[in-house]
Amino acid sequence: MTAPAFDIAVIGGGIVGLASARALLQRRPQLRLVLLEKERTLGAHQTGHNSGVLHSGIYYRPGSLRARLCVEGRDEMVAFCKSNGIRHEECGKLILATREEELPRLDALYERGVANGLTGIRRLGPPEIADVEPHARGLAAVHTPTTGIVDYGGVVRALAREIADLGGEIRTNGRVWDIRRGGATTTIETEQGPITVRAFVNCAGLYSDLVARMAGAEPDVQIIPFRGEYYLLRPSARRLVRGLIYPVPDPSLPFLGVHLTRMVGGDVEAGPNAVFAFAREGYSVWNVQAAEIIGSLRYRGLWRLAARWWRTAAYEYYRSFSKAEFVRSLQRLVPDLRPEDVFRHGAGVRAQAVTRTGELFDDFYVLPQDGAIHLLNAPSPAATASLAIGRHVAELSADAFSL
Ligand SMILES: Cc1cc2nc3c(=O)[nH]c(=O)nc-3n(C[C@H](O)[C@H](O)[C@H](O)COP(=O)(O)OP(=O)(O)OC[C@H]3O[C@@H](n4cnc5c(N)ncnc54)[C@H](O)[C@@H]3O)c2cc1C
Numbered sequence: 001m002t003a004p005a006f007d008i009a010v011i012g013g014g015i016v017g018l019a020s021a022r023a024l025l026q027r028r029p030q031l032r033l034v035l036l037e038k039e040r041t042l043g044a045h046q047t048g049h050n051s052g053v054l055h056s057g058i059y060y061r062p063g064s065l066r067a068r069l070c071v072e073g074r075d076e077m078v079a080f081c082k083s084n085g086i087r088h089e090e091c092g093k094l095i096l097a098t099r100e101e102e103l104p105r106l107d108a109l110y111e112r113g114v115a116n117g118l119t120g121i122r123r124l125g126p127p128e129i130a131d132v133e134p135h136a137r138g139l140a141a142v143h144t145p146t147t148g149i150v151d152y153g154g155v156v157r158a159l160a161r162e163i164a165d166l167g168g169e170i171r172t173n174g175r176v177w178d179i180r181r182g183g184a185t186t187t188i189e190t191e192q193g194p195i196t197v198r199a200f201v202n203c204a205g206l207y208s209d210l211v212a213r214m215a216g217a218e219p220d221v222q223i224i225p226f227r228g229e230y231y232l233l234r235p236s237a238r239r240l241v242r243g244l245i246y247p248v249p250d251p252s253l254p255f256l257g258v259h260l261t262r263m264v265g266g267d268v269e270a271g272p273n274a275v276f277a278f279a280r281e282g283y284s285v286w287n288v289q290a291a292e293i294i295g296s297l298r299y300r301g302l303w304r305l306a307a308r309w310w311r312t313a314a315y316e317y318y319r320s321f322s323k324a325e326f327v328r329s330l331q332r333l334v335p336d337l338r339p340e341d342v343f344r345h346g347a348g349v350r351a352q353a354v355t356r357t358g359e360l361f362d363d364f365y366v367l368p369q370d371g372a373i374h375l376l377n378a379p380s381p382a383a384t385a386s387l388a389i390g391r392h393v394a395e396l397s398a399d400a401f402s403l
Contacts, residue, residue, distance in 0.1 A: 004185045004196040006032045006169075007403060010203060011176050011188070011211055013037025014047040015152060016378050017203035018159035019390030024201075025166035027394045028403055033168040034197070036190055038175035043156035045281060046205050047383060049348030051261050051269060053244065054078070054088065054148035055381035058095070058113040058121070059256070065364045065392075067116045070381045073388030074146065077155070080387060086154035087264040093147035093244035094129065096138035098332045102248040103140060109248065110142050120145040135240040135334050147244055151264045152383055176204075179215040186215075186371055199401040201393055202374040206280040206351040212367065212374040219376050221353035221361055222299045225280045225292075226255070228272025229320060229347040233260075237341035241268045245333050253312070254352065254360050254379060258319075258329045270330050270342055274350070275316045283347045285320070304358025353377035364389065368400050 010021045013035055021035045039045075054074055060067035081088040097106040106123075113121040124132065124141040132143060160170060171192060178189035179200075188195045204211040209223045233241070246259040255274040262268050276296075279289035296302050306313065319325045327339045353361035353376050364385075365377035373396055375389075382389060397403055 012203035019386040023390035023394035062115040069388040073385030088150040091243035225277040227277040230271035231342040232345035
């Protein structure tokens with residue numbers, strides 16, 4: 001029997017797959033590693049359609065993988081950007097309570113931030129809010145100075161260069177369509193032909209559950225795609241936003257509520273909302289994949305989720321179609337913003353794992369299998385946390401695959 005061509009394959013060339021490949025190679029420089037990406041370019045999906053925010057780690061349950069890897073990953077990402085000359089800025093963020101009933105939730109967030117070890121976090125009243133964001137209005141706010149903005153496209157390019165320098169191979173246009181396990185060797189069928197490996201890491205984002213199933217795993221979650229639509233502020237309105245202005249989120253949902261985000265290039269984005277998408281890569285309402293919708297509709301977890309959240313879902317669809325309603329959400333944060341100040345500007349699709357009981361999986365989810373590691377839930381803040389997730393994957397791989 002011939003030896004496998006590679007020690008390890010990483011499936012998926014988003015920021016998490018790239019960071020995992022880099023960490024694996026850093027840990028074991030002799031490793032024969034191949035990264036397989038179905039698109040022509042790297043970072044074409046969630047990574048290339050996100051808000052460009054470096055999250056501080058305030059939102060996540062203390063002790064969870066998300067809380068730990070976000071806080072560690074943020075620091076690592078700042079250092080990585082500095083050493084690679086990638087545009088980033090620690091501009092800070094305001095989370096604004098605009099209604100009385102949000103105040104207890106704001107306090108709970110503040111406590112979470114403290115528990116997660118955030119530095120410099122402050123509770124602000126209206127005068128201090130105006131000092132940080134002169135056009136924002138709120139009853140109270142939490143300010144996290146360690147939140148920032150970053151050029152994730154630059155991070156993707158730098159990671160790809162480093163992987164190549166470390167001897168790894170990146171194959172784009174390399175969609176994986178089947179995986180056959182056999183003893184010490186796994187055969188991965190790709191668009192460019194079969195590849196034999198000892199082990200593999202599945203970082204396929206919106207398709208990670210399907211890739212896991214190809215390999216014979218039976219994950220207890222399914223990826224449900226949630227589109228997040230954006231507006232952009234016209235240049236004349238950018239003066240209304242200095243940094244990042246967010247609402248107090250509903251703690252039972254993993255989405256942060258539509259917010260205002262300054263980008264590294266100077267643009268200011270508004271959004272994203274969260275609507276169920278009719279395709280895993282459904283970047284517009286017209287993008288419909290019948291087989292994928294049927295796959296979602298046949299999943300009992302989706303019906304249980306819908307039974308619980310149908311009012312929220314209906315409102316999200318209404319706001320998706322109504323610019324006036326979208327702007328009303330933003331005006332709660334910045335009352336001077338007018339409908340003519342914004343125009344529609346693209347969308348991203350989040351890969352959200354949903355359990356069979358209809359829960360939105362509330363942490364990163366890493367499922368080890370014999371000869372494989374599957375990342376089955378890596379939603380926000382996985383871009384911020386990517387370097388720490390990569391290290392975590394490399395540590396798990398060293399144990400699981402004796403690499
Ligand atoms: C609208 C939106 C806003 C967000 N904002 C932020 C933010 O501001 N800050 C933050 O930290 N996080 C944010 N996130 C989350 C963050 O972008 C993601 O968590 C992160 O990019 C996930 O990276 P990934 O590599 O797991 O997935 P992806 O970037 O989706 O990469 C997965 C890759 O796998 C490839 N693939 C899939 N199937 C196959 C196959 N069969 N064969 C080969 N390749 C395959 C895909 O083509 C894709 O390139 C946001 C996400 C969205 C959608």
